[in-house]
Amino acid sequence: MSSPLPTTIDTEHPAVATHGLHKYYRRNRALERLDLTVPAGAVYLLVGPNGSGKTTTMKILLDLARADEGSTTVFGLSPISDGPLVRAQIGYVPEGRIPGYEWMRIDHLLTHHAVYYPSWDEEYARSLIAALEIDLKKKFQKLSKGEARRVQLVMALAHRPPLLLLDEPMDGLDPVVRDRVIEILATHLAETPTTVLASTHHIQELEKLADHLGVIREGILLAQSDTTTLHTRLKRYRIEASSDWTAPESLAAAIVRRNGSGPELALDIWGEEAAVTADLAGSGSTVRQVAALNLEETAISLLSEPETVS
Amino acid sequence: MTSISRPAHAMISSPLFRSHVRTLLIQQWKVLLIVGILIWLYQFMNAGNELETPFILDNPSTFVAVNRGLGLFGGIIFLIMTALWVFATWEDLKPDSREAFHVYPVDRIRHTVVRTAAGLAVYVGSFVLLWVTGAIAVNIFMPGGGWFWSPAYHEGGWIISLFGIVNCYLLATSLALLTRRPQIWFFCWIPLGVLLTSTLLRLLNITLLANGFLFLFGPQRGLYGGLGLAVHPTPTEPWALPSLSIVLIWTVILSGVVLLSSRVRREA
Numbered sequence: 043m044s045s046p047l048p049t050t051i052d053t054e055h056p057a058v059a060t061h062g063l064h065k066y067y068r069r070n071r072a073l074e075r076l077d078l079t080v081p082a083g084a085v086y087l088l089v090g091p092n093g094s095g096k097t098t099t100m101k102i103l104l105d106l107a108r109a110d111e112g113s114t115t116v117f118g119l120s121p122i123s124d125g126p127l128v129r130a131q132i133g134y135v136p137e138g139r140i141p142g143y144e145w146m147r148i149d150h151l152l153t154h155h156a157v158y159y160p161s162w163d164e165e166y167a168r169s170l171i172a173a174l175e176i177d178l179k180k181k182f183q184k185l186s187k188g189e190a191r192r193v194q195l196v197m198a199l200a201h202r203p204p205l206l207l208l209d210e211p212m213d214g215l216d217p218v219v220r221d222r223v224i225e226i227l228a229t230h231l232a233e234t235p236t237t238v239l240a241s242t243h244h245i246q247e248l249e250k251l252a253d254h255l256g257v258i259r260e261g262i263l264l265a266q267s268d269t270t271t272l273h274t275r276l277k278r279y280r281i282e283a284s285s286d287w288t289a290p291e292s293l294a295a296a297i298v299r300r301n302g303s304g305p306e307l308a309l310d311i312w313g314e315e316a317a318v319t320a321d322l323a324g325s326g327s328t329v330r331q332v333a334a335l336n337l338e339e340t341a342i343s344l345l346s347e348p349e350t351v352s
Numbered sequence: 353m354t355s356i357s358r359p360a361h362a363m364i365s366s367p368l369f370r371s372h373v374r375t376l377l378i379q380q381w382k383v384l385l386i387v388g389i390l391i392w393l394y395q396f397m398n399a400g401n402e403l404e405t406p407f408i409l410d411n412p413s414t415f416v417a418v419n420r421g422l423g424l425f426g427g428i429i430f431l432i433m434t435a436l437w438v439f440a441t442w443e444d445l446k447p448d449s450r451e452a453f454h455v456y457p458v459d460r461i462r463h464t465v466v467r468t469a470a471g472l473a474v475y476v477g478s479f480v481l482l483w484v485t486g487a488i489a490v491n492i493f494m495p496g497g498g499w500f501w502s503p504a505y506h507e508g509g510w511i512i513s514l515f516g517i518v519n520c521y522l523l524a525t526s527l528a529l530l531t532r533r534p535q536i537w538f539f540c541w542i543p544l545g546v547l548l549t550s551t552l553l554r555l556l557n558i559t560l561l562a563n564g565f566l567f568l569f570g571p572q573r574g575l576y577g578g579l580g581l582a583v584h585p586t587p588t589e590p591w592a593l594p595s596l597s598i599v600l601i602w603t604v605i606l607s608g609v610v611l612l613s614s615r616v617r618r619e620a
Binding site (some may be wrong): 104105106125126127132134136145146147150151153154157159173311322 | 368372374379454455457458459
């Protein structure tokens with residue numbers, strides 16, 4: 043029974059495209075047949091549990107890791123053969139603390155970092171530093187996780203790259219700063235044409251910026267689509283049914299998640315609402331409510347274990 | 353300019369090179385200051401030896417002991433300087449840092465070459481500068497106190513391996529980058545390991561072992577000396593010149609490989 047979930051995105055201008063990426067760390071699978079497509083100008087959220095391959099994917103885009111098989115392009119260039127050209131177009135917020143020299147003061151670190159990027163916008167950098175309340179006189183190694191993340195955001199944004207790779211950008215930030223970062227990102231996207239590929243566990247905070255979602259588990263991309271399609275095609279149906287109710291054959295593959303037991307069930311089902319409702323009614327159940335899912339619910343639903351329908 | 357000197361000139365005049373020199377100076381200026389004071393102190397103390405009128409002692413046997421001590425002292429200074437450079441440049445190749453530095457839009461090999469050159473400029477440059485200024489100061493304050501090239505400064509047999517260390521660094525860096533195996537970079541530690549071990553053995557007065565160790569692994573005739581990776585170019589040693597020429601050939605070849613591979617990759 044093949045899944046009806048979308049795993050490809052059709053676009054003429056992909057900013058990022060991977061084809062059949064395989065990556066193993068010794069015997070541990072990091073990625074398997076990953077076909078990721080991020081359209082130019084999109085804000086693409088890549089979500090999945092820890093260790094699902096999100097960071098590995100970003101590292102492959104930067105040529106920090108190399109896939110065992112498959113190919114990758116960033117704006118049509120290969121990160122392997124055109125590494126410097128590719129990296130010139132990327133602003134990267136890494137998952138860990140790796141911006142460069144731990145022993146340097148932040149002002150020195152930013153000055154050194156700026157040398158690499160001819161497009162570095164000093165005025166913008168200063169405004170970001172002020173907005174994020176960064177203490178320039180501190181050494182990087184003395185920063186807390188959240189403070190380091192703020193510095194990393196300045197380093198990634200201030201050269202106004204066409205592609206942002208944000209690996210858990212909200213990690214370690216307090217709620218006030220998280221809110222400010224969202225504002226900064228929204229303004230940045232409005233002012234600078236940028237494609238964003240972000241991995242996050244804080245989906246709801248980035249939801250208002252995101253227009254694409256990819257869901258990955260154990261290195262396998264379960265689904266990827268624009269958020270409009272996800273909102274219209276994946277819905278939660280609350281039904282009443284007898285205890286021995288079974289899903290109709292036509293919906294077996296489309297039920298993404300099933301919650302509850304007994305007479306009241308909540309089913310997340312992929313498909314046209316009218317057709318799904320008709321199929322459910324035809325199977326002897328009563329549809330009490332149909333609700334759209336927000337992005338976080340969508341991700342959780344898509345990440346749940348595959349439904350077993352008797 | 354030749355095809356090799358052109359990219360080398362471009363590299364040294366690049367903002368990236370200047371920035372790396374600045375970062376290294378920011379990182380190490382306090383240590384460099386202390387080392388500078390030690391170098392000057394050493395040269396003023398050794399100036400007494402050069403005059404053979406040591407200002408501390410007049411007993412010949414004690415004089416020899418002090419002379420050896422000074423040799424060791426100078427050796428330690430040299431080791432500190434070298435270790436500073438090795439540690440600073442190691443930042444570029446240890447796995448975490450590789451990730452940090454290689455997110456930048458610079459060819460990886462070129463980045464390491466720039467950083468290595470900046471390290472050389474800062475550490476070897478500082479060493480030479482401090483040494484020369486120290487010698488000038490000695491001759492201002494203690495006329496006839498000897499210059500930095502005079503044999504007394506080589507008495508401890510410790511001004512060795514500068515070429516060896518540079519060559520080991522270049523060789524190991526090239527191999528580590530080309531094979532993408534950073535652990536190969538540990539080859540850089542061989543000259544320092546040899547120096548430290550032989551110094552330790554001599555300090556413990558195990559001369560036979562120290563000599564045996566140097567014979568097997570040392571910079572003169574041993575493992576990497578035999579490979580032409582290091583040399584002790586004192587005029588009294590007949591093997592010095594051929595070994596030095598091998599070292600120079602190594603330097604040119606390895607520098608060329610690194611620079612050219614960097615250029616080829618950039619133009620690919």
